[in-house]
Amino acid sequence: MLTKWIILFVSVCILNTQSNAIILNDNLLQNYDDMIEVLKKTTEKIFAQHHCIIVNIISAVTDEQNVHYQELKTEILNYLFTKGTRDVRIVNSRENMSDSFRRYCSIFLVDSTESFCGIYPQITSTKFKFHGVYMLMILDKNEVNLQEIFSMMWKKAIYNVYGIYEENKTVSLTTFFPFKQGMKCGNSVPVIINKYYNKQFEEDLKIPKKLSNLYGCPIKVTAFRQNIAVIREIQSDGSIKFHGHEMTLIKTLSKKLNFSLVIQFRDGFEQWGNVYENGTATKALAEVINKTTDIAIGDFFLKPTRIKFLDSSCSFLNYPVLLIVPKGEKLTAMEKLMRPFEPFVWMLLLISFLVGSTVIYVINYKVKKLKPFIFGYKVTQPLLNMLVVILGSQQKKLPKKNFARFILMMFIILCLVLRSIYQGSLYKFLQSDGRHKEVETLQEMIEKNFTFLTHDFYFDIINENPDVKKLSKDVHGHDSETVPIKQKSATFSSRTTLIRYSLDHKESSFKICKEHFMTVNIVFYYPKNFYLREELDLQIGKIISAGLVEHWISKYDNTHYWNIQSNQNPTVMKIDHLIGSFYIFAFGLFCATFAFFIELIFDNN
Numbered sequence: 001m002l003t004k005w006i007i008l009f010v011s012v013c014i015l016n017t018q019s020n021a022i023i024l025n026d027n028l029l030q031n032y033d034d035m036i037e038v039l040k041k042t043t044e045k046i047f048a049q050h051h052c053i054i055v056n057i058i059s060a061v062t063d064e065q066n067v068h069y070q071e072l073k074t075e076i077l078n079y080l081f082t083k084g085t086r087d088v089r090i091v092n093s094r095e096n097m098s099d100s101f102r103r104y105c106s107i108f109l110v111d112s113t114e115s116f117c118g119i120y121p122q123i124t125s126t127k128f129k130f131h132g133v134y135m136l137m138i139l140d141k142n143e144v145n146l147q148e149i150f151s152m153m154w155k156k157a158i159y160n161v162y163g164i165y166e167e168n169k170t171v172s173l174t175t176f177f178p179f180k181q182g183m184k185c186g187n188s189v190p191v192i193i194n195k196y197y198n199k200q201f202e203e204d205l206k207i208p209k210k211l212s213n214l215y216g217c218p219i220k221v222t223a224f225r226q227n228i229a230v231i232r233e234i235q236s237d238g239s240i241k242f243h244g245h246e247m248t249l250i251k252t253l254s255k256k257l258n259f260s261l262v263i264q265f266r267d268g269f270e271q272w273g274n275v276y277e278n279g280t281a282t283k284a285l286a287e288v289i290n291k292t293t294d295i296a297i298g299d300f301f302l303k304p305t306r307i308k309f310l311d312s313s314c315s316f317l318n319y320p321v322l323l324i325v326p327k328g329e330k331l332t333a334m335e336k337l338m339r340p341f342e343p344f345v346w347m348l349l350l351i352s353f354l355v356g357s358t359v360i361y362v363i364n365y366k367v368k369k370l371k372p373f374i375f376g377y378k379v380t381q382p383l384l385n386m387l388v389v390i391l392g393s394q395q396k397k398l399p400k401k402n403f404a405r406f407i408l409m410m411f412i413i414l415c416l417v418l419r420s421i422y423q424g425s426l427y428k429f430l431q432s433d434g435r436h437k438e439v440e441t442l443q444e445m446i447e448k449n450f451t452f453l454t455h456d457f458y459f460d461i462i463n464e465n466p467d468v469k470k471l472s473k474d475v476h477g478h479d480s481e482t483v484p485i486k487q488k489s490a491t492f493s494s495r496t497t498l499i500r501y502s503l504d505h506k507e508s509s510f511k512i513c514k515e516h517f518m519t520v521n522i523v524f525y526y527p528k529n530f531y532l533r534e535e536l537d538l539q540i541g542k543i544i545s546a547g548l549v550e551h552w553i554s555k556y557d558n559t560h561y562w563n564i565q566s567n568q569n570p571t572v573m574k575i576d577h578l579i580g581s582f583y584i585f586a587f588g589l590f591c592a593t594f595a596f597f598i599e600l601i602f603d604n605n
Contacts, residue, residue, distance in 0.1 A: 032075075032166070034166060034169075034196055037171075037199070038173060038196045039076065040079055042164070042173060043135060045207055046133050046135070046160075046207055049207060050132070050133050050160075052105035052133065054088075055080050055087075055088050055105050055106070055107065056088075056107070057076060057077070057107050058090075058091045059073075059092045059093045059109050060093050060109060060115045060116045060118065060119045061093060061109055061111040061139065062111055062112060062115055063111075064092060069139075076107065093118060093119055099127055102128060103127060103128045103132065104128075104129045104132035105132055107135045107137060108134065110136055110137065110139060111139040112140065113148055116149055117152075123156065131160065131529075131533065131534055134158060135164070136164065138163055138165035141167050146163050147189060149163075150175075150188040154186065156529070157530065157531040158531075159178055159531055163175065169197070171195070172195050173192070173194045173205075174190045174192045175208070176188045176189060176191060177210055178210060178211075178531075179211070179215050193208060194206075211532060211535040212257065212535065213257065214258050214259035217259055218260045218262045219254070219259045219260070219261065219262065219532070220264055220293045220295070221250055221261055221262065221295045221297060222264045222266060222288070222293040222297070223263055223297050224266040226271075226298040228496050228499050228553065229297065229298055229496060230246055230247050230298050231247070232265060245496075245549060245552035245553045246297045246299070249540070249543065250295065250297055252548070256539045257532075257536075266284060271283045271298065272285065272298065272300060273286055274456070275289070275303075275309055279308075279309050284298065288310055289527070289528075294526065295524050295525070295526055296524065296525045296526075300522065300525055301522065302520065302521040302522070304460075305460060310525045311527065311533050312524065312525055313524040313525075313536055314540055316522065316523070316524075316540050316543070317549055318519055318521045318522065319494060319496070320495070320516035320517070320518070320519050320520075321518050321519070322493045322498070322512050322516060322517070323442070323492060323517055324493050324510050324512060324513075325445070325490050325511050325513045326490075326511070327435055328437050328438040330435055336426075336430055339429045340421070340425030340426050340429060356386055360382045360383050360386065364382060364383075389408070389415050390415050392415070438511055440513065440515065441514070446471065449471065449488070450490050451489040451490075452468055452471050452473065453490070453491045454472050454473070454474065454491070455475065456474060458492045461517070464518075492517065496553070499553070499556050499557050
């Protein structure tokens with residue numbers, strides 16, 4: 001009998017305990033109407049601002065079977081779908097989230113700090129976009145330490161975090177400001193930005209901008225001497241001055257966002273470094289990956305191998321990868337003499353001379369009755385007379401017939417015009433640095449088996465063209481982008497490199513291939529998931545739209561190096577200019593000597 005009473009007593013105690021637990025859980029969510037209303041009004045602004053079309057509802061509660069919790073979730077779902085949300089994905093606290101997509105807009109239902117810590121390890125860069133929106137519905141304010149949760153989120157550079165909780169019949173909308181006047185940098189103390197009471201907010205609901213003003217907090221920038229992007233000058237008083245178009249850009253950004261620049265200058269040229277497939281890196285890029293710096297600047301190309309492990313800014317400059325090609329081969333002395341007329345003109349002149357010679361031969365030897373009528377009386381050498389007219393000498397004996405005179409006059413005028421044009425053009429060509437046309441296309445260089453001189457930072461680009469890769473030669477250790485050009489070789493270079501080289505070598509000039517190899521984008525590099533990336537991109541976009549980057553470059557740009565400049569002033573004629581004429585004279589002497597011996601032989605016979 002006693003045993004029955006003991007069993008009955010224990011059963012009553014157990015039921016009472018369960019009843020109290022149920023009452024506790026019910027009280028947890030019994031007044032959530034106002035919280036739902038705040039969530040609706042807040043997400044209506046924030047989600048619209050961030051273009052959220054897919055929303056994730058993530059559970060971080062102890063008891064997911066609670067009736068009020070289920071009602072709360074249903075209410076949120078109904079609201080999201082009525083607002084045009086394309087898709088809503090629900091994740092339970094014990095569920096392992098998929099890496100198939102990165103979540104951008106999320107609503108967390110949290111009933112305790114402990115339950116949030118349970119799901120916190122799953123908030124990774126492969127599952128979430130850290131610059132996305134994170135709404136926290138705090139179901140039990142007494143069990144949640146908001147500052148601890150905010151601090152955990154900021155450690156991952158997540159800053160768009162908002163908490164909603166109810167306390168004393170008032171719903172508070174809270175967040176944290178990593179940068180705020182009078183507080184340390186990286187602060188995560190909760191700040192109430194609005195309250196909801198008696199079905200209305202205390203003030204107009206506004207979404208604060210958290211990164212538009214960093215209040216002088218430091219941003220570390222790694223830089224090194226690189227063309228006109230980063231230039232360091234030591235002043236007469238020993239101070240150091242930095243300038244260059246990228247240094248000017250980063251200084252402008254620091255003024256716009258009010259952060260202090262901590263420049264970590266690295267000695268040496270070409271300190272970009274490489275990023276390898278295993279995630280390791282060297283030089284400046286290693287500092288970014290290891291997060292010992294915030295931004296790396298210095299004419300960085302946007303490359304696929306880099307953005308796997310780094311974040312980049314939007315492209316603020318794009319320019320072609322240029323090919324410096326050799327000057328065309330110099331014209332020979334005989335080529336210069338032939339240069340005033342193109343081959344077709346020379347061919348017509350030769351044909352005219354041959355036709356004239358043929359006519360003279362036929363009339364002189366076959367139709368002798370016409371000789372006085374066409375050539376004139378006592379004209380015994382009409383062929384030599386034709387050569388005399390061509391060379392501009394005088395005719396000793398003129399024909400007496402008008403027909404012959406008209407033919408002679410027309411021929412003299414024709415020869416006068418052609419000879420004058422030839423003499424004027426010849427003088428110009430003899431003085432100039434006459435050359436054959438340089439190569440103009442990449443395919444032409446490949447067909448001629450050019451050697452492409454390059455540096456290792458161009459390898460990723462060259463790999464896209466197997467024909468060029470096969471003919472490439474690494475000139476590491478030289479200033480590869482301005483290495484002296486030899487025949488049948490071409491050097492990869494860039495616009496800013498040539499601008500910088502022209503500043504140091506005022507008289508230098510280059511011949512640039514008309515066909516560019518490709519166009520590259522120039523960016524800054526940040527650590528992965530860098531919190532300031534979006535704000536920097538916004539400001540860079542405004543600067544680009546204003547044309548300031550090109551304006552800063554134009555201060556250094558001198559386009560004289562794009563093409564070889566020819567000397568327009570008169571020059572003294574040297575033997576190199578006239579050697580072709582001596583060649584012709586020597587050939588004439590040879591012919592005269594040959595004719596002399598032939599005539600001597602015939603006379604003796």
